[in-house]
Amino acid sequence: MYRLRSTILTLGSALALLFILSACDDSSPTETDDPVDLDVRTVEDLPADPATRIGPTGRPQGLDQFAFFSLRDGELVLAHDAEQRTDSNSTAWDVAFQATTIRVNGGSSGPGQGAAYVAEAAFEEVTEVDVNALQPDAEEQLAIPAGSGNGWYNYNPQTNVVSPIPGRTLVVRTADGEGYAKIRILSYYEGAPADPAASDASARYYTFDYVVRTDGVPSFE
Numbered sequence: 182m183y184r185l186r187s188t189i190l191t192l193g194s195a196l197a198l199l200f201i202l203s204a205c206d207d208s209s210p211t212e213t214d215d216p217v218d219l220d221v222r223t224v225e226d227l228p229a230d231p232a233t234r235i236g237p238t239g240r241p242q243g244l245d246q247f248a249f250f251s252l253r254d255g256e257l258v259l260a261h262d263a264e265q266r267t268d269s270n271s272t273a274w275d276v277a278f279q280a281t282t283i284r285v286n287g288g289s290s291g292p293g294q295g296a297a298y299v300a301e302a303a304f305e306e307v308t309e310v311d312v313n314a315l316q317p318d319a320e321e322q323l324a325i326p327a328g329s330g331n332g333w334y335n336y337n338p339q340t341n342v343v344s345p346i347p348g349r350t351l352v353v354r355t356a357d358g359e360g361y362a363k364i365r366i367l368s369y370y371e372g373a374p375a376d377p378a379a380s381d382a383s384a385r386y387y388t389f390d391y392v393v394r395t396d397g398v399p400s401f402e
Contacts (some may be wrong), residue, residue: 183386185255219401221390222255226371229278231385243385247284249274252362252393253355257364272356280335280385281343281369283325286356287315293356297324299332300350304365306388307350310399315354325351333366340378341368358393 227250230243249259249268252275259268268274272293277284296315300307303347316324329336333351334343351364370377371386392401 183224183257184252185222185224197265202241203307213325217394217398219392219394221348221392222248223388223390224255225373225388227257227387227389229385229387230252230280231371231383233306236348239291243280245279247279247282248287249277250274250354253357253395275355275362276353278387280294280386281336282323282327283333284318284323285353287354288324289320290318290323291356294358295354295356297353299325300352301348302349302350304350307352307363308400308402310352310354310361310401312399315352334369342377343384344377345369355393355395359397360393361399361401362391362393363401364391 204205214311229248230246232243247259248257248270250256251258251273258274270292271279272286272291274284274291275293275295277286278299284290285295285297287295288328294317296317298314298316300311300314316322318324323332326332330346330362333349336343345366345368352361353364353368354360355362366387366389367373368377368388369386370382370384372378372380373381373388374380376380377384394401
């Protein structure tokens with residue numbers, strides 16, 4: 182299973198307080214704004230349609246279903262093997278995973294306002310969102326491109342290993358259109374082994390770091 186890591190005032194004092202507040206400069210900063218939580222969250226071993234059967238070609242296959250994840254809430258909204266898929270047609274999820282394919286909740290993939298792009302920069306270096314680069318999914322092209330070398334991963338046919346490309350960061354607008362996240366994929370294998378080729382770890386299990394901001398500001402600072 183994946184883990185994620187009152188005051189009573191008299192009438193006179195109330196009127197005095199109101200007078201003092203009205204005399205204050207409106208441009209002065211308030212101290213009541215909630216601080217923005219930009220801590221890095223880590224998701225471990227999120228199942229993305231892992232192999233459950235042998236297909237017609239003799240190779241292991243999954244169920245050809247996506248796992249839907251909420252970046253805002255930090256939880257799996259709908260598992261890849263869930264029988265009821267009604268939640269997929271909602272804005273409860275932000276990103277969905279099936280094997281190496283990642284979809285966002287917008288455009289051809291969902292009813293939300295989600296969009297994304299792949300930044301060719303290290304996770305720590307992505308401090309601002311390029312809102313002009315954000316694209317929803319389309320039938321002819323996903324916002325996070327599929328295929329080896331095109332988006333977030335490389336595939337080595339000699340070792341049969343999928344590896345995240347260093348210096349690639351996924352930038353996502355959440356399904357409600359009010360938040361932004363950046364994602365660093367760490368591993369595609371259960372347990373995140375250092376050398377997947379030398380291990381017997383199962384594929385299609387994502388481990389990733391992410392930061393999400395839900396106040397509409399396109400910045401991670």
